[in-house]
Amino acid sequence: MNISVRFTEPEDAPHLNNWFLQPDVLHYFPMDNVREVEDAVRVWMCCVPLQAGLTASADGLPCGMATLYVSSYEKLRHQSLFSIIVDEKFRGKGVGTELIRSLKKLAIEKFNLEILHLEVYEGNPAIRLYLREGFVKYGRQAHFIKEQPGKYRAKLYMQMRLK
């Protein structure tokens, strides 16, 4: 499988929408329904004019995306939160690793970032990837997601220094 990475384009939005709606994916995101997913896709796609988002393709077909949420505040512009998603059909094939490494490169070379950070929900298999890529946990919010009365999922805060 040949994986290539390019800047995200507006035409990628329907793929992102579909990946969010794949079975079990929303366990690991704060959105809960189609309307909330549309809103999250709209926010994600704000990266396009800034060239802050990347799309991975396998043999020409989009299979994952990652984006930096570059801060609009000058004081916070040396660090950025990011999000990543991989099509379920392409998980475990190195797409996530390739996207994270490309995003780190973009963060350093284009945005001169010093810190990359992320928020991930406990139980998400992607945590293994983040640890392997050098991210370190700096916080945990126990009751962030309420899945049903009395049942919560924690949010973990992780970051890594780029410089």
Next chain:
Amino acid sequence: MKKREKLTDSAAFDLRYTHLDDGPALRSWLEAAHMLDWFPMSTPIEVDNALQVWLGFCRLNSSLTATYEGSPCAVGTLFLMPYRKVAHHCLFKIIVAPEFQRRGIGTAILRNLKHLAKNFFHLELMHIEFFTGNPIEALLKKERFREFARQEHFVKQGDRYWGRILMECDL
């Protein structure tokens, strides 16, 4: 810093929902010397954008304004979450006019925000993020907030860095 005379027992002190008309007062506090040290904004455009988001919560009645002799002296706002699975908690912000600080107004507005969050919006938790060194940390500890995250080097100005602290409280 010495604590000054408490104003919240005075008949001149009151609390009401925030109006869009409170915008100029809020802006003037943010523009006071050193106030922006505790906020992410640093330019007039950034302040404009932040105020627009902040005051947008007036429409949901999730923001309170403290007044003294009828004039605004503090604002506290619940930034309600837009997604259903996370709607049981929210971020909040508080600002007290410089000349009214250390007079019990921050405590009063925080306690009333907690009441609003619990009894009107049926929230289970409230959380706040602030930069290291912000004197609000002492108030939050007194009001039984607990730290759940601390990120070093979150803010950068010139060659200097500050961290951010996240604290939450059960309602």
